[in-house]
Amino acid sequence: MKDTNMSFDLTMNSDLDTGIQKITEALKTEGFGVLTRIDFDQKIKEKLGHTLPRTVILGACNPTIAYEAYVQDPNMLLLVPCNVVVTETSNQELSARFIKPSAMLKALENPSLLPFAKIADLMLEKAVTKI
16 A cells, blocks of 8 residues: 555455455445445547546445544535545556545635545555555
8 A cells, every 4th residue: 555645545356346345345344435436437438539547436434433533624525435446457456545534624714624535544444455
């Protein structure tokens, strides 16, 4: 796993569907559910005719943390869910990038939300290490 300012990144030896299943299960162990799935490459092909590597955006959310942060600042809903971008880099290899909630919340400039974001960061990092 690589930890950047914006995300937790990892490379997986897996096909896309199996990788997404593993990611979803790892997120679940840390209290995150997947609210949305966007097959980005398919949408771009459909709308613009461009071909991209298979890329899926998963919208993950931990309802407990989201609720507590919402109580502090309803504007945080502008940043929900936390995106996970999974891209097929070769036939049996994937790149998975998990956004850090603490990086997203900087946009709101509300320091009272930072503790929630840091907890979510740690939980996402734990999920990534389980994949």
